[in-house]
Amino acid sequence: MAMPMVTVTDLYEQRVAEGRLTRDAAQEAALPEFERIRAALAQPVKKGLFRKAPEPPKGLYLWGGVGRGKSMLMDLFVESVDVPARRVHFHAFMQEMHAQMHIERKKGTEDVIKPVAKRVADELRLLAFDEMQITDITDAMIVGRLFEQLFLAGCVVVTTSNRVPDDLYKDGLNRQLFLPFIELLKDKMAVQELASPKDHRQDRLAGAQVYFSPNNAEARAEIDRIWQELSGGQEEPLVLHVQGREVELPRFSNAVARSGFYQLCGKALGAADYLKLAETVRVLIIEDIPTLGRSNFNEAKRFVTLVDALYEAKVKLIVSAADQPEMLYVEGVGAFEFDRTASRLREMQAEGWGQ
CATH class of the missing domain: 3.40.50 (Rossmann fold)
Structure with missing residues (x-):
């Protein structure tokens, strides 16, 4: 018998009822975006020779001040999703990507980003990043190509950040080379502020x-x-x-x-x-x-x-x-x-x- 689907809102209400969370209007306002993605990912993927894979849902870029509950909402969301997903801190993920690209370089691979992105996309349908921030020129140069490949492969990306997308890598070296990535984020992800006055x-x-x-x-x-x-x-x-x-x-x-x-x-x-x-x-x-x-x-x-x-x-x-x-x-x-x-x-x- 199929298990009844648990929505992100159900989980949130459950935590409030248990006293583990205090109800917060700004957090509640972000729940429909998470629920939109959860519901889309829950749709069965019909396989067949002439069946085109469904267009993946837009991801989510949730930004706001420290302590507003972004990471907690992300945890609830990942808990509610029933597809291959990974929740990882953005720094840790970029660290892994650098290590894998280093291995590809040693093999003599010409375009080291493609196989690395392919491995991620083959394993996952959802990548959930916590604390996206880019302070490093090497990360800034890699991240655009990496995400481009992930989006092409149909991977859905959800991320939290303390900054609005336009402020990523602000005042960074050669920032003009990074601007197309910001546009890509805004195209592939809904941008939502978690504007709770409460820390x-x-x-x-x-x-x-x-x-x-x-x-x-x-x-x-x-x-x-x-x-x-x-x-x-x-x-x-x-x-x-x-x-x-x-x-x-x-x-x-x-x-x-x-x-x-x-x-x-x-x-x-x-x-x-x-x-x-x-x-x-x-x-x-x-x-x-x-x-x-x-x-x-x-x-x-x-x-x-x-x-x-x-x-x-x-x-x-x-x-x-x-x-x-x-x-x-x-x-x-x-x-x-x-x-x-x-x-x-x-x-x-x-x-x-x-x-």
Whole structure:
């Protein structure tokens, strides 16, 4: 017996009834677009010699501010779809594409994008991207050709972004070469703004403690709880491309990254790496910040640079540390300069920071 179809709206109503979601008019306004695509993909594909494959439905480009529920709606949508689909963070997907193109180059393939796009399209009817943003010239040059091939193969693309399509790769190098891609997006995807006045992520963190000291089992348990709530149990690595290098953070979800202190400050990373991180994430969780001084002077210097980058970009910071900000760096060269960092760490704990 065929299972009754569950619509995206059904799933949304179910979550509201269970108390897992708060009803939001802007989110509800986006549901018909998701439902349009789900219903079209649910139509059986009639096979036969003279039967032309049905025209795929237009995709969806859902944009809006941080914490408005874009990723959550995407999750509901993917859950409701009964065709081969993949939901992936845009950064992670582009990372994969670079790796596959590299393999094709080694084989001597002339047009490396075609076989890579074909593999994706052969496996999937729906690609759901989270957090589309293009900050890198190599991504900008590849993405247009890649999407063109996916659309030609009948793959439906749904994506979320913090920016309207016309602002993608804004002020980027050779941006005029990227403009046809923006037109292609607008042609193949319905563009919808999620204009909720409510930042649900900030609501979840509103008034909540974000600085945990001392760094004990209780602090770890509380940070685990916050991570679970912000990530919804979904995570993947984040790979940043910075000046030809790769910087990897193992845990990333919905524009929230989680890392240990030494992963970020114990490696030879610099301002460019931290600036890239700050423009990519909206919330950063750093665990196990030790007391700082002569013994870990280089790590301390990097931490100061990291906090400056996060502060300027208004990133929400959640940390577990050996002591309160003012007591983290009390002896040795640099203790005086750390006063400003301590002051920033205090300011970043204030309710409403990062809005």
